[in-house]
Amino acid sequence: MLPFFEEVSADLEAVEIELGKVLISEDAIINQTATHLLRAGGKRLRPAFALLSAKVYTDDVSPVWPLAVALELIHMATLVHDDVVDQADARRGKPTVRALWGNKVSTHTGDYVLAKALIQVSGYEDPLISRVLSRTCVRMCEGEIIQMHGIYEANLRNYLHRIRCKTACLIEASCKLGAVAGGAPDSIHYPLGRFGHYLGMAFQVTDDILDMVADELRLGKRVGGDLRQGIVTIPVIYALHQDGAAAARLSQIVENRSKTEDEVGEAIELTRELGGINYGRHMAGAYLEKAIQELKRLPDVPARDSLRQIAEFIQVRSY
Amino acid sequence: MLPFFEEVSADLEAVEIELGKVLISEDAIINQTATHLLRAGGKRLRPAFALLSAKVYTDDVSPVWPLAVALELIHMATLVHDDVVDQADARRGKPTVRALWGNKVSTHTGDYVLAKALIQVSGYEDPLISRVLSRTCVRMCEGEIIQMHGIYEANLRNYLHRIRCKTACLIEASCKLGAVAGGAPDSIHYPLGRFGHYLGMAFQVTDDILDMVADELRLGKRVGGDLRQGIVTIPVIYALHQDGAAAARLSQIVENRSKTEDEVGEAIELTRELGGINYGRHMAGAYLEKAIQELKRLPDVPARDSLRQIAEFIQVRSY
Structure with a gap:
């Protein structure tokens, strides 16, 4: 477990047990896919955010458990459907539901989990809880659809809209609604919602940087996955907007639908040379700074410190 | 419009306008798929059931509109995902979202609509409304998953469980929650829920019979679709349980994964000869009788008559 989750470790265990119970079905195949999803792991970030956010206001966060379970289930459901859409056979180094049971079972399993x-x-x-959460689900779907056809309109505005839908929305909802479910007033859940938004934006920007520069072993997959899938993220967008031959060459590779592995490597190198990676890091840092500013509006309690440490950890993660 | 919906025709128009508004998005592709779904038509049965059920208790059913919209959206979402899973290119004689925009867009469009x-x-x-509706969604997913792998365990119990999940649940929820949203007490929404359940069962049994015996032009597709897909419904289950050479031959065809068109025709003929079609009609009739019995617990108002006429219409439809 990540150290800043210690404060809610007992609650996270309770959530884990609940997740197991909730996914049980009379149907054997559903049980198998659900067990597979649970064992596939994951950091349970969204439940942890909800629990820590509630802890800012109250010590007894057990009323937040069902919400925490729901947040992780929504996240799981989107992963299952994304794997169908992306025809992905592995995630976190393990076979996907799609790889083991096929697209049909995966589509319905995603619906079932949701x-x-x-x-x-x-x-x-x-x-407020179901209202914010259902709006979040709509946003997440919009984000996925935009990602599919937004390849050729690669600009900053589209990128920010897409990552807000895809990632930041659910983290914002986790922090905000965690506090709401814990009984916190507006003065607490408003700043926590904004904290979640900025943190989520930083988290996705960092993820997009790591997709280009990470140690492949630690990442659990090859670098350049986004480029290979035709998804253009902030480092590349920044690099494409520079002048000169390097940017022109990068544009040529990005627009080529059937890139060779050498070209993917070359595109990453060009992006780095053109300052795209640094620009992305700068952007993530700016979002994290804004996230930390929001925390200052909250009471000075240990949970607030834990949330700050998470923000700092994300910054370190991008290097 | 079907004649027994006249009483709620103004409300159904309001629901139709709302459906159009609700599906609007900033994204061009989402707008296109949504418009396509709306134009593809459909009888808006579930909204009509919800509105008529509310009318049993109150004259002003405008508070039921959002529920009615939600019921149709849930139904639409399942159709979109079913078309992905079944790789269907046409529905009601028109191209599916999948045929026009592909599996990826369809998967996310279904999620978006939901x-x-x-x-x-x-x-x-x-x-109670979101509780019943979310349980209904779980049931519907279970039903779809069961349908996929239940082919080789064709018996009455599995069949009834499957059609309850697949069809009856959402019609039960429509009737029950329509009344709840209209402010009706237990004494009204309990019988309406059971009415919806029995009606939904009869509706699906009838659909399954029509898949074998309908006029192809009126059905808008070839007969024998279920058999072709390897889905075994009540007429065939009954026929398979009879003794003799005809049932043995039927079993042989059903278990053959690559049936010829002649064999599909032969299987339908054998099912009819063995009494399967008649048995199905008898079953639908028994469910409709139960549905009508539930209506007797309700106040004697015009909406109750309309609901009874629907039940009678379904019976006629199976011939």
Whole structure:
């Protein structure tokens, strides 16, 4: 477990047990796919964000458990559908549901997991929770659809909109709604929502940088995956907007639908030379700074420190 | 419009306008797929059931509109995903989203439409609505997954479980929650929920019979589609349980994964000879009788008559 989650470690264990219970079905195949999804792991970031955010306001965060379970289920459901759409056979070094059971079972498993999330949320009295969460789901779908056909309109504005939908929205909802489910007032859940938004933006920018520069062993997959799939992220967008022959060559490679492995490597090198990686790091840093500013509006409690440490960890992660 | 929906025709128009508004997005592709889904038509049965059920209790059913919109969106979302899973290129004689935009866009469009349904529902104060609806979504996914691998365990129990999940659940939810959203007490929404369940069962049994015996022009597709896809429905299950050479031959055809068109025709003929079609009609009739019995628990108002006429129409439809 990541050290800054210690404060909510008992709650995270409870959430893990609940996740196991929730996904049980009378149907053998659903049980197999669900067990596979649970064992595939994941850092349970969204539950942790919700729990820590609630901890800013209250010590007893057990009312947040169902929400935390729902957040992880929504995240899982999107991964299952993304694997169908991307025809991905492995994730985190393990075979996907799609690889083992095929597209049909995966499509319905994603729907099933999402529907289970809804049941978790339907127990809350405060309508804000299901309202924010359903809007978040809409945003996430929009983000995925934009990603599919936004390849040829690679500019900063589209990129920011896409990563907000794809990643930042759900982290924003996790932080905000964690506080709401814990009973926190506006003065607490508003800043936490904004913290989540900025943190989520930084998180995705960092992910996009790591996709180009990471140690392949630690990343668990080859670098350049986005380029290979035709997805243009901020380092490349920045590099493409520079003048000169290097940018022209980069543009040529990016627009070529059937890139060779050498060309993917060359594109990454050009992006780095043109300052794209540094620009991305600068951008992630600026978002994290904004996230940390939001924390200053909150009471000075240990959970707030943990949230700050997460922000600092993300910054380190991009190097 | 079907004649028994006249009582709620103004409300159905309002729902249709809302459906159009709800699906609008900033994204051009989402707008295109959504417009396509709306124009593809459909009888808007689920909204009509919800509105008529509310009418049993109250004259002003405008509070039911968002629910009615959500029910149709959920139905649409499942159709979009089913078309991906079944690799279907046409539905109701028109090209599917999948045929026009591909599997990727379809998968996310289904998710998007479902998420839009959640937003509609999140406005209701009564938690029963989102609770019943999310359970219904879980059931529907289970039903689809069971259908995929239940081919070789063709028996009555599995069949009934499958059609309950696949069809009856959402019609039950439509009737029950329509009444709930209209403010009706338990004494009204309980019988309406059971009415919806029985009606939904009869509806699916009838659909399964029509898949074998309908006029192809009126059905808008070839008969025998289920057999071709390896889906075994009640007429065939009944026929397979009979003794003798005809049932043995039928079993041989059903178990053959690559049936010829002649064999599909032969299987339908054998099913009819062995009494499977008649048995199915008898079953649909029994469910409709139960549905009509439930209506007797309700106040004697015009909406109740309309619901009874729907039940009678379904019976006629199976001939």
